[in-house]
Amino acid sequence: MLYLLSLLVLTVFAFADISRLPKKDxxxxxxxxxxxxxxxSRIANYTVKDYDVLRVPTKIDYGWGRIKAFKELxxxxxxxxxxxxxxxxxxAVHKVYRKELSSKGFKVIYECAPCTRSNATLFMELINKLGEPKWDALPPRKLNFLFMRGSYKDKEVHVALYTYTLSGMTQIKLRVVESKPLNLGLKVVKAEEIEKSIEERGSVSIYGIHFDHGSAVIKPGSEKTLKEIARYLKMNPKARLYVVGHTDGTGSYDYNLKLSLKRAEAVVRRLVKEYGISPKRLKAVGVGPVAPVDTNRTPEGRARNRRVELVEM
Structure with missing residues (x-):
């Protein structure tokens, strides 16, 4: 078992009273x-999900306790x-984790210590905006937050750490995300499949073009799908397409509408610049969350809703 060690903990722990702690995890x-x-410390609750989505704050207003920005992992x-x-x-706990994780090569993305003068507001923001479970009937006090990124066994790892007092005891909510895209069992769509779907239905959904949360920058690993779209267009020189961006239901309507358009525009730019497709044959459209193909209540459903769709003009 790994332990966090620091002079700070060793100094304070000599006077620590663990009589109120459970004897075992x-x-x-x-x-x-x-x-x-x-x-x-003792583990009072523990869950692991092989795939899930976690939202963490990346900007908290100190005065009012409002979450101004967050990242979805x-x-x-x-x-x-x-x-x-x-x-x-x-x-003290915040500093120990920060020091230990830094020694392992983790970098701070965001932290606040303390985070706000309005713990009650922040408590409700964490529940309502980020989907954190309700911790207690009362809001925590002296809330600190640490968000770091590093690697473990060749995987990108994000660590989100809430430290606070509740019922007179310091408590820790630790969240660790090992990056892993949801496997929907979807293969790279071939040009011939694009052609068949457009001939039969007038459109085709594309899942092989990847973006980070909140970003319109196409990620590496999307090239095979883009190549097949370009191949379809070269096989069908008269074809003209709407390139339609779709998002899930996370976030506001206006935000998702703009994001979906930016992503569609990024796809069009890539097809034009790297694959020589005439811009007159493509038109970027963003429809945000208004045309889902699945529920937005589950991670799997949201993943299916995030897509690019090719629609025949």
């Missing part, structure tokens, strides 16, 4: 090997709830 739980724990998500020995403050 909850059954079936364990530390995440990329992170570890503060010595003496997908992959294997581990959630661990620790109870900490008396005598260790949220700020």
């Amino acid at each position: 909850v059954r079936g739980s364990q530390d995440h090997p990329a992170v570890g724990r503060v010595e003496g 997908e992959g294997k998500v581990t959630r661990i709830y620790y109870l900490v020995p008396k005598g260790l403050s949220p700020a």
Whole structure:
């Protein structure tokens, strides 16, 4: 088992009172090997999902406790709830994790210590905007937050750490995301399949063009799909297409409408610049979340709704 060690913890822990802590971790739980724990703390709740979506804040208004921006991550998500020995403050725990993770090559994306003067507002923002489970009937106090990115066993790993006091005890909500795109069992669509679908239905959904959350920059790994779209257009020199961007239901309507258009425009630019397709044959359109093909209530459904669609003009 890995432990976080620092002079700070060793100094304070000598005076720590663990009488209120459980004697053992909850059954079936364990530390995440990329992170570890503060010595003496106990796991009170533990869940792992092979695939899930996690939202974490990237900007919090100190005065009002509003979450101004957040990042959505997908992959294997581990959630661990620790109870900490008396005598260790949220700020102290925050510093220990930051130091330990930094020593492992993790970089800070965002942090606040403390995050706000309005813990009650932030508490509700975490629940309503980010989908965090309700921690308690009362809001936490002295809330600190740390968001870092690094790697573990050749995988990109994000660590989100909430430290706070509740019922007079320092507590930790740890979230670890090991990046892993949802496998929908979808293969790269071939030019011949694009041709058949457009002839029969007038459109085809494309899932092989990838973007980061909130981004309109096409990610590496999308080239095979773009090549097949270009091949279809060269096989059918008279074909003209609407390139339609679709998003899931996360975020506001206006935000998704703009994002979907930017993504469609990025696809058109790539086809024109890298594959020599005439811009007169393509028109980018963004429809945001208004034409889903599945529910937005599940990660799988949202993944199917995020797509590019080719529609015959």
